[in-house]
Amino acid sequence: MKALRDVVVTGQGWLLPPGMTPASFETPLASDAGPAARQLHGFDAAAYVGDPKVLRAMNRVFQIAAAASVLAMRPAGFIAPADLERAGLVPERCGIATAMTEISPVDANLIDAIRDRSAGEKFDLGAFGESARHRLHPFRRLMLLANMAAAHSSLLFGLQGPSFTFNSGTSSGLQAIREACWTIASGRADLMLCEAADSPQNSLHCHPVTEAAAALVLEAEAVARRRGARILACLRPGPEQPCPSHPRVGEPSSEAAFCHHAPAAAGLLAVLARLPDGRAAAERQQPGSLRETAPGYPPEASAAQARPAVLSSLEIVPCAPDPAALTGPSAALAAEKVGTR
Amino acid sequence: MNDVWITGMGIVSPLGAGLEAHRAALAASQCGIRYIHQFPTDRFPVRIAGEIPDPELPHAAAGRTSILLERALDQAFEDAGLDLASASPRRALSCALGKQTVRLETLAAALSAPESDPAAEPPRWPREFVCDWERREPASELDRLARRAGALGPAYCCYTACASGNDALGMGKRLIERGEADVVVAAAADCQVNPLSLLEFDLLDALAQGEPERACRPFDRQRTGFVVGEGAAVLVLESAPHARRRRARARGYLSGYGSALDCFGLTKCHPQGRGAAMAIAAALADAGRRPEEVGYINAHGTGTVLNDRAESAAIYHVWGAGARRLPVSSTKSMTGHLIAAASAVEAVLTLLALEMQLLPATLNYATPDPECDLAVVATPRSAEFRVAMSNGFGFGGQNSALVLEAPLP
Incomplete structure (x- = not known):
């Protein structure tokens, strides 16, 4: 079998409500926390995606995904194609x-169109179909497909x-991270x-x-x-653990997902929490969700950093910040970074 | 290159249910595109689709996908000789499920309910309306299917628009190659033949209209778009040692998978099929096959002007002048475009073509397009070939390709 390549983390970014x-x-939110505690405030998509035409084709979840990607890619040295x-x-x-x-098709555009056709009377599918072309956004389909986030980042x-x-x-x-790791480890991609x-x-x-976005x-x-x-950390994907739906409760990603009902972002945030920057509030971290691995890999890892961890069969080994790093061609680009967290 | 066996297949499409129905359909070049019966279309802008003519099936928002998946799964397990009652942590699931939708009448009723306030933060809806949505989410479907298939191993659900089926099969292939599963149930289902989804496709000006059997004409100069279809396919992937140990019969091998992005635009594919060519090349490299070893391509072939042109360019990019001799057909002319399930259904049809040593037809291919200068198969014919390719390309510049091979004698 072909030797597997080592995989490292070179960029991280996230957007979370204030205080998180x-x-x-x-950690669960306090029981009296209102909806405002769960939302990003003052988010300006234009700060991350400059083209207003592109922004109009993005719904909110694509905008915050793109923003998190920009935050991760800029310090890694990638701003433009x-x-x-x-x-x-x-x-x-x-x-x-x-x-x-799954992105809900029930958006303001559809709600307005339905209300226009059914106010005070029984909904008429034929009439709705006849008028749809004038009432629905022509590209609404593209705003509802989960893979369009990747298209925007591409x-x-x-x-x-x-x-x-x-x-x-x-x-x-975690599936996304594991497959990305394997894709690099097996030589099918470099980044x-x-x-x-x-x-x-x-x-x-x-x-x-x-x-949330990460x-x-x-x-x-x-x-x-x-x-x-x-280099922020080394990642090693192990074999996927048996993971039928119900035993997922008790996995770290599920704890996050169940605490905050952010199922997609939870897995990435769980990995980010094991990296040095993500541990800013480590004392509030729930114990018992990590399984320790043998320390000492890589040799420069020290007790002062985040601890090595195994997260749903993904081994995460944070690295010491290397002052000698960023001397290569990426250094100038990274110096241009703006607004990272 | 024969490490991943396909030992069982199940299929439900507008052409019928089961392998035998599809063998007959391929041989006779049947068309499953017809006038829509699920809802009145006299005032509706879309009147034709690859609809499964079963009046017992519920609306897409009320469990239609689940039923089709179950039917295809049961067929595939019977074909593979696997026991649905048994469960194993070495059995994984890799799914592609279609975009979830709502029933417009239900949404209108929910909006009229006194407790509704969609403008609130967070929006307020009748509980039953939201619970219905959660029950039909892909993650919930994945859970149901994992239980039915006895898959206690990894459970993946991927969505890459019209390339989803190929990606579900590709993910399954990787799980077996990495030793994470002995058996992967690769499943795909999509039921976009519903009013809201059809309207959304219509708004993109991507749909062909007219007489059902004549509307979809991939690679033909007079082509005007695609026709939406619905259905499901399940393929049982198995590691070669596991399949040999239980003396399973190989229906074929999944030897290559490749994925690439166009990075060109949100609505249009790259005019030279850049991402498609890369996905095809990656699949060939993964299979360890040279382009000239491929004997047939089941093209993505939607029937839209730009897609067919770009796919032709991609095929030329990989095969060069050899593209003129390589038989290509689009079975979407028979089934319609099953969107997220399309490439999984087409993988089954490609494997049947390999088994029958038959090049399936591209219905309605009458006038060659100089910009799609391929050896398009217009009528079905016999041929000797052992290696085939099946393409799946999606909105957002998603491209994926599979290399499928006939079992060794």
């Missing part, structure tokens, strides 16, 4: 793994490699952007949904070192 961190995301090649990467070997929940960063979007509920985020988002504006759930940039270790990227 990836680590605190696994041309940056991949400038950093010595081949766009065809750079892909995307996305986690999304265009933002010039990614042309493999692409998978998972909508497996609370397992989606994979992992992204995920949840928004109450685009979902229908019996419970309140917390608005992104990770994964690279083959040799490629990242060659271009002088800052």
